Amino acid sequence: MIEQRKPIAVAEAVQRVMHYAYQEKIEIVPLHQAYGRFLAEDIAADQDVPAFNRSPYDGYAIRSIDSEGANAEQSVVFQVVGEIGAGYVYDGIVDERQAVRIMTGAMIPQGCDAVVMLEITQSFEQDGQSYMSLKRQVQAGTNISYKGEDIQKGAILITKGQYINPGVVALLATFGYPQVTVFKKPIIGVIATGSELLEPDEALQVGKIRNSNAYMVMAQIERAGAAAKYFGQLSDNLELCIEAVKDALQEVDILITTGGVSVGDYDYLPAIYKAIGAEVLFNKVAMRPGSVTTVAARNGQLLYGLSGNPSACYVGFELFTRPIIRTAFQNPQPHLRREQARLGADFPKPNPFTRFVRATVSFDNGQLTAVPCGFDKSSAVSSLEGANAFIVLPGGSRGYEKGMQVVVLLLEDMQGSEWPWDKIEKSYKS
């Protein structure tokens, strides 16, 4: 069975896959394990931050009106009627010419409307009573961190689908979330295929290669935020393959095979998809590398047939699988982050297919610049280690020159893009 393959445009292929995007289940994790996950609920401030007027410095809380007339020549003396550390509250009401010694973070006592820093005061004792003298007039509000100045109660600062970075963790702690509701990591199965494959612990044999794709894809799955499950290599026997794929589908949310399962002339994938009743969404994409990427669906589950060539496999995953993972987290920007960059090399030869060149982006005085890295063949493995972006070169009758503005898709990035493909097309038309 040599299958006829009809290439479709990249954007169309992504769209067909996105139709099967789904919402992953939620789970609850302790706050200290929430970093790096995606939030599954909107989080509202359960309090103002600060929750009370507080002092940002060590000093004395006073009524500012009492400092009137104080200057370098004439000091005003305050009776020190109490002392409060952070976490403590002064019970009384501060009266005329009274002051309370206050520590950083402590609540401003009733009656006070300013804090004078310790450094600009003089303290002394007289008849067993503490006093403080001040040679400066202060305005009402001086050195007060006001209730709600940072965050107002009820404000929704972090929303469902958001990536949990250290700052989000700080907010979750502040708002009282010892447990956090996050999206479950989709479980993505990986099956390697190809009679030429050795596992990394096997000695090289003539004509064979080590299986790098399965391990690479598992790392890509982790980078995207999901969990990988390796099922090893498929057998050469079609019946066994069908059973293996069926069994794997019971245990995973998404299944990826890499390589063509080709035994002699025979590519097993179409036969497997047919046998298990999966609908092939596409089996060829007008792009390089990765043109033979196949995606099929069965009962809402996606099956990816990624290329056996490392670069092609890598690109296929990032374009077609990553956005499904991020959509399972309800992240509003599930696609690779799209930016403009200055092209750092010439691509003089036109190519009918849209190319995704593995590249290193860096900054030249703040200007994003993209340089291809390593060997640019779909079989290349050397070009992936330095890649933090793809340069997108749309197919057509033109070449591309160093210095031109091109679209890049960033790989090491938690932010992502909304649907980027319309803009990508546009940016090359203008």
Place this chain on the structure above:
Amino acid sequence: MIEQRKPIAVAEAVQRVMHYAYQEKIEIVPLHQAYGRFLAEDIAADQDVPAFNRSPYDGYAIRSIDSEGANAEQSVVFQVVGEIGAGYVYDGIVDERQAVRIMTGAMIPQGCDAVVMLEITQSFEQDGQSYMSLKRQVQAGTNISYKGEDIQKGAILITKGQYINPGVVALLATFGYPQVTVFKKPIIGVIATGSELLEPDEALQVGKIRNSNAYMVMAQIERAGAAAKYFGQLSDNLELCIEAVKDALQEVDILITTGGVSVGDYDYLPAIYKAIGAEVLFNKVAMRPGSVTTVAARNGQLLYGLSGNPSACYVGFELFTRPIIRTAFQNPQPHLRREQARLGADFPKPNPFTRFVRATVSFDNGQLTAVPCGFDKSSAVSSLEGANAFIVLPGGSRGYEKGMQVVVLLLEDMQGSEWPWDKIEKSYKS
């Protein structure tokens, strides 16, 4: 004991800390757990990649010389003497006008120097023998992926200290590393201090705040690549504090306390450092926020006294702790990644201290632009969730205007910088 604190410059403070940078121990992990770790050995190619001349397509392997004279009018006929799939080797030597049916990835048979793609041939049978006819002359070398064209045996593509991304995983698999030697994650202890602190599972009380710093710092520790261990909150009792710190130091590589351990007027930290014989490297830095950051050392172990204010604590960790973690991995770029960006807001008021403004960097047509996020006080917690960079504004008599070129330090980045501080100073002088 109210301590005198003498501020030192940021670069000087980082330098003092870096003096105590150390090399972490190594450990061996299975390849499928190596993603996100740092490599502890140089990895040389144990083979050429490809390891043999191979076919990038399905087709026929031939001797190109036999195609001479073939054209649209006149086809050349080859006897098909064998068929090889990927992973298999053709035993014989291909002779005049012979061809071997070859699959993608299979080794080029002896005698052949070109592959013709299936699509441009016609196959037929005659007297039980297979033939292939070709109407095109091909050059020697056509459609051959040459041995070593991607990677040459002995080449060192990945080196000690390198971050393991999916492309590095692919290389490790290719070169036969089922186990990978990586640097151990330093264990970083976290102790929260402050009588005002409630844990996230406690109800709010008047005058108190929830402990956000410990959880935030644990996430920062993880982001930097290390492992966090939480020791809870310190007691108000000095003797108990000293014992707790001593005990914690037995279990960790580095110890972070957040907050001043202030009980009334009394900051316990200097007393604790003194009691355990730790040398204070500095206890004040000429920067905002985070000026009260303290770092001490004892028997090569670093003790960080980070501020109780969330933004100050956050900045202190990224400037002073992160580079120690990355140096433990022998990463040559342990500091935050330094780049130039266009300032997206005005900072008209001069400030004597170097400021690290929590900011969101984004791209404006490929030009890095930095906009402050949230509330800019050292006590702010809202400004951290959107922060992916610090804007560095050196202290002095000038303000800064929107549109100016400024230095930014990127937070969500695995690449880092070599010592950035000389360049930061220079970039504001030019």
